[in-house]
Amino acid sequence: DAKTTQPTSMDCAEGRAANLPCNHSTISGNEYVYWYRQIHSQGPQYIIHGLKNNETNEMASLIITEDRKSSTLILPHATLRDTAVYYCIVRAPMEYGNKLVFGAGTILRVKS
């Protein structure tokens, strides 16, 4: 699986958009970009995933660059409860039996 690079930490003001970047310059054509988050002492929570088109759900938006070498997770209106470690993971389709391998992630601190 391709490696990802994320900033170690970021701060965001409550109510503002949080934009979390991820670089995955060695991504292959069939690899998806996944985002999970982990709130302290809990299991990871799925946020969103995409292949090449931008995606949006009730939690966030995922913007993938045209060359697919980087992406940005957007939390449109961050709240204090969004404080967590956010993991960007690149993975081949599940039918190939690949598992999620976690990197260091980005610590997002939402401040009032």
Next chain:
Amino acid sequence: GAVVSQHPSRVICKSGTSVKIECRSLDFQATTMFWYRQFPKQSLMLMATSNEGSKATYEQGVEKDKFLINHASLTLSTLTVTSAHPEDSSFYICSARGIGTYNEQFFGPGTRLTVL
């Protein structure tokens, strides 16, 4: 849908004893289960992958005789830490994957193990 539970949520045991952690998929059948370990301020590290009815596949550096994994049914996997020592104290997280709509990894809430 796609709820994964773990039991117990916390366990404290004496050094040398064995501890069993259960992972259940509550509303789907998990053909594959994954076990992760997370030390304080570190990321999740995959320990092993198991398919229902088959022996688990362990990641490099993980002792299969120390971390026994059983995946005897489509809704239950167990991780037994044998002869636990203080260095085994960690946060253990399971993940389950099914088929169709559930062909993704869904995570449990984790089990905090403390070995005294």
